[in-house]
Amino acid sequence: xxxxxxxxxxxxxxxPRNVAGLLAELREQEFTGAAFVEGSPGGVVHLRGGLVxxxxxxxxxxxxxxxxxxxxxxxxxxxxxxxAADHGDGDLGAALxxxxxxxxxxxxxxTIAVLFDAAFALALHRPEGWRVDDSAxxxxxxxxxxxxxxxxxxxxxxxxxxxxxxxxxxxxxxxxVVRPSSRAGAAIARLSPRHRDILLCADGRRTPRDIxxxxxxGVFPVMVDLARMNRQQLLxxxxxxxxxxxxxxxxxxxGMAPDRSAAAAPASDSLPRRPFGGPSRRRGSAR
Amino acid sequence: MSQITxxxxxxxxxxxxxxxxxxxxxxxxxxxxxxxxxDTSTSHPESMAALASATLALGKRTAAQSALGQxxxxxxxxxxxxxxxxxxxxxxxxxxxxxxGLDLAGLRRESSRSIETLAGLLDVGSAQ
Numbered sequence: 001x002x003x004x005x006x007x008x009x010x011x012x013x014x015x016p017r018n019v020a021g022l023l024a025e026l027r028e029q030e031f032t033g034a035a036f037v038e039g040s041p042g043g044v045v046h047l048r049g050g051l052v053x054x055x056x057x058x059x060x061x062x063x064x065x066x067x068x069x070x071x072x073x074x075x076x077x078x079x080x081x082x083x084a085a086d087h088g089d090g091d092l093g094a095a096l097x098x099x100x101x102x103x104x105x106x107x108x109x110x111t112i113a114v115l116f117d118a119a120f121a122l123a124l125h126r127p128e129g130w131r132v133d134d135s136a137x138x139x140x141x142x143x144x145x146x147x148x149x150x151x152x153x154x155x156x157x158x159x160x161x162x163x164x165x166x167x168x169x170x171x172x173x174x175x176x177v178v179r180p181s182s183r184a185g186a187a188i189a190r191l192s193p194r195h196r197d198i199l200l201c202a203d204g205r206r207t208p209r210d211i212x213x214x215x216x217x218g219v220f221p222v223m224v225d226l227a228r229m230n231r232q233q234l235l236x237x238x239x240x241x242x243x244x245x246x247x248x249x250x251x252x253x254x255g256m257a258p259d260r261s262a263a264a265a266p267a268s269d270s271l272p273r274r275p276f277g278g279p280s281r282r283r284g285s286a287r
Numbered sequence: 288m289s290q291i292t293x294x295x296x297x298x299x300x301x302x303x304x305x306x307x308x309x310x311x312x313x314x315x316x317x318x319x320x321x322x323x324x325x326d327t328s329t330s331h332p333e334s335m336a337a338l339a340s341a342t343l344a345l346g347k348r349t350a351a352q353s354a355l356g357q358x359x360x361x362x363x364x365x366x367x368x369x370x371x372x373x374x375x376x377x378x379x380x381x382x383x384x385x386x387x388g389l390d391l392a393g394l395r396r397e398s399s400r401s402i403e404t405l406a407g408l409l410d411v412g413s414a415q
Contacts, residue, residue: 040306040308040390040393041308041309041390041393042392057388058308058309058388058389058390058393059308059388060388061387061388062387062388064366064387065386065387065388068366068367069367075366078366079366203328205304205311205328209308209388210309210311210386213309213386213387213388214386
């Protein structure tokens with residue numbers, strides 16, 4: 001920071017530092033616009049007058065996913081609201097309320113929950129940098145009033161600490177693929193519907209984030225449920241595969257296959273080594 | 288195509304899925320719609336291959352008609368997710384199926400590496 005006063009220039013690129021510090025700075029400046037956080041997958045923090053009004057990231061489901069996947073709002077109704085908003089002043093929340101699809105209080109609670117969940121999901125991945133843009137378009141369903149950045153980062157920190165205590169390092173867990181343990185099958189009838197739904201989604205391909213999208217729930221609540229299920233030994237957890245080395249184009253003999261051949265041995269119950277194994281996955285691929 | 292080469296194709300598809308947030312499944316098809324390999328769970332690979340080849344052919348013709356240069360990708364954006372079709376050189380294509388949170392920017396970054404790898408493997412496969 002060079003000590004210049006006033007608002008950041010449009011699309012100014014900053015050196016990596018922590019996002020909490022960036023938000024504190026933008027709060028002081030009563031900034032309106034967006035902070036694009038770069039990373040895998042990164043995300044966007046929208047601010048209005050320095051308060052956070054929305055957070056969007058591929059790492060967490062947005063309000064549309066929560067409403068549609070849970071069938072709280074039917075698809076044709078959602079599309080009608082989007083069209084109405086597009087033809088009007090762009091206020092999707094007003095269109096949803098105007099069509100009687102959702103009440104003001106429920107929508108307010110939802111937009112705040114989604115905001116906190118996305119901030120949590122963003123915090124699971126290390127940012128690679130960011131840029132700030134005061135001309136970015138407003139998000140479709142902003143929280144109004146916005147949230148104090150300090151409150152957001154504080155809550156996010158507590159959520160990360162809780163998961164660490166319940167389960168382990170949240171960033172690692174977020175990238176892990178989960179599948180049911182062998183004892184989960186016997187226990188499934190006794191589980192709550194919520195835990196049962198999660199187990200049914202845990203197909204060995206989905207991370208906690210993927211399960212959250214499938215169920216139309218937040219990433220943090222799903223991870224808390226998974227942590228509890230793990231304590232009950234209902235999960236066999238696998239780490240995300242490291243990216244496969246680019247295969248050589250030389251002809252392959254039986255002894256030249258990559259490391260994964262070692263992982264094809266029968267898995268022990270608790271820690272199968274091959275992340276994406278299983279006969280059902282091979283359907284259609286053998287020619 | 289030999290079994291080992293098919294497994295290597297699937298390995299690459301799995302690797303791509305691990306690198307792209309929101310990617311659920313993928314299929315490799317020849318441009319005539321013939322299924323080559325897949326990493327799927329709920330989608331029907333043969334149907335996806337056939338539809339994607341038609342999508343790509345139509346996309347290429349549209350690009351040519353519009354004189355906008357070579358087709359880069361076709362993105363089908365749905366309320367519940369995405370189906371993205373990417374050419375693999377002239378003879379094959381890659382279909383990527385993702386959920387609502389598919390990281391499209393990440394897909395574009397990561398898929399070019401995978402497509403190069405797959406192109407090399409497919410060339411190797413058909414020369415045997």
